[in-house]
Structures are given as structure tokens and as C-alpha cells.
Amino acid sequence: MSVTAEKSVYEQLGGEPAMAAAVEVFYRKVLADDHISHFFEDVDMERQAAKQKAFLTMVTGGPVHYSGKDMRAGHAPLVKRGLNDSHFDAVAGHLKATLEELGVAAPLVAKVLTIAESARADVLGR
Amino acid sequence: MAKVKHESDWYPLESGESVLDALLRQGVSIPNACRAGACQSCLMRAVAGTVPEAAQVGLKDTLRAQGYFLACACRPPEGTLLEVTGAEALRIPARIQALSWLSTSVLRVRLVTDSPLAYHAGQYLSLVREDGLTRSYSLASLPHEDALELHVRLLPGGAMSGWLAHDARPGDRLQVQGPAGSCFYVPGRPEQPLLLAGTGTGLAPLYGIVRDALAAGHAGPIWLFHGARTPEGLYLTSELRALAEQHPQFRYRPGVLEGGTRDVAEGALDALIRAECPKPLGWRAWLCGDGPLVLSLRKKLFLAGLSLKDLHTDAFLPSVPQGQRTSDAGAR
Ligand SMILES: Cc1cc2nc3c(=O)[nH]c(=O)nc-3n(C[C@H](O)[C@H](O)[C@H](O)COP(=O)(O)OP(=O)(O)OC[C@H]3O[C@@H](n4cnc5c(N)ncnc54)[C@H](O)[C@@H]3O)c2cc1C
Ligand code: FES
Numbered sequence: 001m002s003v004t005a006e007k008s009v010y011e012q013l014g015g016e017p018a019m020a021a022a023v024e025v026f027y028r029k030v031l032a033d034d035h036i037s038h039f040f041e042d043v044d045m046e047r048q049a050a051k052q053k054a055f056l057t058m059v060t061g062g063p064v065h066y067s068g069k070d071m072r073a074g075h076a077p078l079v080k081r082g083l084n085d086s087h088f089d090a091v092a093g094h095l096k097a098t099l100e101e102l103g104v105a106a107p108l109v110a111k112v113l114t115i116a117e118s119a120r121a122d123v124l125g126r
Numbered sequence: 127m128a129k130v131k132h133e134s135d136w137y138p139l140e141s142g143e144s145v146l147d148a149l150l151r152q153g154v155s156i157p158n159a160c161r162a163g164a165c166q167s168c169l170m171r172a173v174a175g176t177v178p179e180a181a182q183v184g185l186k187d188t189l190r191a192q193g194y195f196l197a198c199a200c201r202p203p204e205g206t207l208l209e210v211t212g213a214e215a216l217r218i219p220a221r222i223q224a225l226s227w228l229s230t231s232v233l234r235v236r237l238v239t240d241s242p243l244a245y246h247a248g249q250y251l252s253l254v255r256e257d258g259l260t261r262s263y264s265l266a267s268l269p270h271e272d273a274l275e276l277h278v279r280l281l282p283g284g285a286m287s288g289w290l291a292h293d294a295r296p297g298d299r300l301q302v303q304g305p306a307g308s309c310f311y312v313p314g315r316p317e318q319p320l321l322l323a324g325t326g327t328g329l330a331p332l333y334g335i336v337r338d339a340l341a342a343g344h345a346g347p348i349w350l351f352h353g354a355r356t357p358e359g360l361y362l363t364s365e366l367r368a369l370a371e372q373h374p375q376f377r378y379r380p381g382v383l384e385g386g387t388r389d390v391a392e393g394a395l396d397a398l399i400r401a402e403c404p405k406p407l408g409w410r411a412w413l414c415g416d417g418p419l420v421l422s423l424r425k426k427l428f429l430a431g432l433s434l435k436d437l438h439t440d441a442f443l444p445s446v447p448q449g450q451r452t453s454d455a456g457a458r
Contacts, residue, residue: 024433032429043421049434 009111010062013104019062022098023053029094036090039078059095059116071122079125088123092116128206131174139202145170145181145210146197156197156212157252157260160443163199165262166306167252169216170197175208184306189216217254217301218243223273224296229361231280232327233291235263236273239302245269247334248311248412250440251304253286261286264331264414264440265305268338274302277330277361285445307331309412309438311339316346321403321411323351323395323423326359328415331440333362335412340373348376349403353395353419356385377402395419396426407431410438417441 010019027049031037042048057064075083095116099109128139132154139148146168149156158168163183172193181200182190194213202208224236243251250264253276267275280291309331320339322332329352336350354360359382366378379391379402386392403409411427413420420441427437 024428028429028431031425045424045428045434 008061009108009115010057010060012108013060015062018102019053019056019060022056022102023049025101026056026094026098027052029098030091033090033094036087039081039083039087056095059112059119061115068119068122071119072125075123076125083124085120085124088120128202128204128208130202131207131209132211141204142201144198145200145202145208149197155258157254157258158198159252159261159445161198161446162443163196164441164443165250165252166196166304167260167262168197169194169213169252169303170200170210171195171213171215173209173211175202175206177208178202184308186306213303217303220274220300220302222294222296222298222300225290225294228277230358232361233278233280233287235276235278235290237276237300237302238273243274243302243305245305246310247338248309248331248440249305249307250309250331251302251306254301254303255286255289256300259285259289260303261445262306262442264307264309264327264334264442266330266333268334268341275330277327277333279327307440309335309414309440311335311342311344313342313344315410316342316344319346319403319406319409320344320348321351321399321406321409321427322349323353323399323411323413324415325353325395325419326415328352328413328420328440328442329362331414332412333366336369336376340369340376345375348373349379349399350377351379351381351395351399351402353381353383353398355383357382357387357390360390396423399423400426400430405431408433408436410436412438414440415442417443 030052031040040048054064058066092113096109096113099112130137130139130145130148132149137148137152137154139145146156146158146161156168156170159165160167172195177195177200181195183199185194218239218241220237220239222235223238226234228234245265247265247268250262252260252262254260263276263278265274266277267273278287278290280287322335324332332350336348339348350366352360360380363380370376370378379398381391381393381395381398383394384392391398406427409432411432413423420439424437424439428434
């Protein structure tokens, strides 16, 4: 179908319900990874999960509009605490694994990772 | 600068300051305890002006609609003009019916309210003493029972617990405000395994929830883990053992850090839970009591596969002495 080409990855994946299912799997992977979990020490897990969901929605092209400036400001305290490429790679890895675990087709996974990659400079404040 | 009007006077707020901190700083007495948006002791009502969304998190829709908000979580943006009143209208007069010891350090407080209080077993209320001292306590009773029951741990130097343990007498009057909290049993999925865990007086809401679930005919396994440092910290043990004998689906597992016996396991609470319930996937859980323990258990159970929507917690945050934790309170 020709409309498929215009649909965002977010819509192709199934929109909000798909994000709700993905966020727990993704957040669990992030929390269980000792290399990065200390950046997620906020005791309010609901709030953290909501942030993870906003992130997933963004990298799949859904209705969350972060500007590069928001990303920079939001991550600046973490950069101060040593956030670097290795942590970014780890999160991207969990993102990939999550999508694969949920049966998302390889080309879509690749698209999502490309979008995530485009945020690297802002996240790491470069 | 934002300003708050309370009883015909305007009070200026410093940048980023909460309504509670500003009023306390300027000598207005407002009930409060946790200063972290958890206990709902600081409930107030906005009669003019708007409060930030964050100040209404956790409130019932009916309260929101009437403009109620949590003063400790209310940081109005620059330029806001807000007129507020207290939450006196929500308080129900009550009197102490009975006081008795459940263990050497846990007091059972039974209260009778002048008008009925509608609540779910497992919710908590704010207890307001005549002089305004306010603390939150979980309900251990069931709504159809004739008195409200609280389990209060006596803290050395504790203002409310000390007063209840040493000075209060049956017949004394106070007020209750509430109920609050979403830690309660909702019927449906009667076969789903339930996990309840808490330390100390975290047992109070769990005791209500267990009896509520059993009364609702919950048929799936119901595990109750109660932890304490030593066996003296456990209480209601014989009542809970009797309940387990009547209801084979109910399993009561007391545990202590030191001094375990044949009937009482020894070890950390999370290790006991892991040993008995290694794969709690698709379960529903309630965690109550000591703040850090509840939060760490929640994280472990989430990692073990429980969904966040099936994880209900009440962290018993301690009160904050005035002048402390003003800037980061509410940042939970
Ligand atoms: C949602 C909620 C539900 C609660 N339910 C219960 C309940 O069912 N039963 C119950 O006993 N308590 C419960 N609490 C705690 C209760 O509200 C009071 O904080 C507690 O009774 C102490 O009050 P107090 O006036 O005796 O002591 P305070 O005068 O407030 O405290 C004396 C000193 O002890 C410190 N302190 C207070 N609590 C603790 C603690 N837990 N551990 C270490 N230090 C502490 C204070 O910071 C202070 O320095 C609950 C709290 C919340 C937020
Ligand atoms: S909710 Fe404001 S003091 Fe506890």
C-alpha cells in the first residue's frame, strides 16, 4: 500500500499500545544493566517509565516533539555525571533488543536506530 | 514573584518555593508531615488562581475538581496569584475508642468517627490532633467493621506515636482526613497470584487487603511476607496463622533478620520472597512500610517481571522536621 510509506514507524508499530508494551521490556533491560542503571536511580519508577515511553515514542517518530535543545538540557546533568558514548551505545543496544524481542521487522528496527543515532550529539552535549 | 493569599493576608513566595514552605516560613501553621507529596497531610484548596498539575498528583478526581491540592508539591510559576484555604471541610471528627499493644512497640488504635468514612481496606488517612499535629496512618480495618483500626509503631521521641502511646486515652477527640492512596484490592482476576510484603507496621494495610481479598472470594494464591529485625518486631502472628489455616490459598511467611525459629524464617525479606516466589510474572503486588525497602523491593519485583500497573506501594515516609529538606522535597 502506498500510504504505508508516509506512516511513521510509530504508527507502523501500532502506536500507543505498542509503546506501552515496549516500554516495560525496554526499561527492565536498562535498569538491569549495571553499566547504565546508576543514571536511572530516580526512585519514582512511574516517572522514569513515562520518560522511557516518551523516548520510545520520539525515536519511532510518534507524537512527542523534543527539540535538540530539550535533549541537551535534559541530559546535561547526566553528562556532568559522566554520560558518554559507551552508555549511549548500551541504551541503543537495549532498544534494538527490545524491538527484536517484540518481533519488529529488521528494516523498522534499523530505522528506529537511525533516528536514535541522530540524537547522539544532543544527548551527549556535543 | 508568586503570591499566596491565606486568611486575608498575602504571602510572597521565593522563586521555586512551595506554598507549604512559604507559609510555614512566614509563621502560618499548616498541617504537614512528609513534605514529599505522599501523605496528603498538607491538603489545601485553591479558591482563586490555578495550581500546577504536579500539586494534584495522587488526588481523587472529586478533590481535584474542587481545587484541592498538596501545598508541599505546589510551586506556582512566577507571577501567580493564588488564594487558598485549609482542608478543614474534609475532616471528620473522631474519638479514640480503644488503645492496646499488639507487641512491645506497636500500638493498636481504634477510632470511631462521628460520620461514616468511606474507604477501601489498605488506604491511609491523616490523623489530626486537636493542636493540629498531623501524621498519616494506614487502615488495618475493613470498611464494614465498626471502628477504624490503625497500627502505630512507637518511635523514640515521636510526636504523634509518643502521644498516642503515653498520653492519649479512650474518649479523646481528634479528626481524620482522607482516605488516600491506591494500595487496595480490586476484585476481578480471582485466580491471579497476589504478593503482599511489608516490614513493621507496613503490615497494617496488608492485613486489611488480605482480609478484603479473602472476603471477595479471591481463589488464587495470596502470599503475605512480613519482615522485622527480630521476632519482637512481628505481631498478629497467631491471627495470621489462624487465617492461613482457614484459607488454604493464603500463605503467611514471617521473616526476621536475626533470631529465626522453626516458624519464622531468617534472612532479608527480598531473599525470602525470591526463594518462595521465584517467578512472579503476571502477579499483583502490594508493598508497604519503610520507604527505602519498599522502593528497592518494587524495583526488584519489576525486574523479576511484574508490570508497573500491578505494583502498588505505600512508602511510610517519615515526617520532615521544619527547616529541613525544603528544596528537594516533592522531587520524588
Ligand atoms: C502513606 C503513609 C502511611 C503510613 N502508615 C503508617 C502506619 O500504618 N503505621 C505507622 O506506625 N506509621 C505509618 N506512617 C508513618 C507515620 O505517618 C509517622 O511518620 C510515624 O508514626 C512517626 O510519627 P511521630 O509523630 O511519632 O514521630 P515524629 O515526631 O514525626 O518523628 C520523630 C523522629 O523520628 C524520625 N522518623 C519518623 N519516622 C521514622 C521512620 N519510619 N524511621 C526512622 N525515623 C523516623 C523523624 O524524622 C523524627 O526525626 C505512614 C506514613 C505515610 C506517609
Ligand atoms: S503530602 Fe504534603 S506534607 Fe505530605
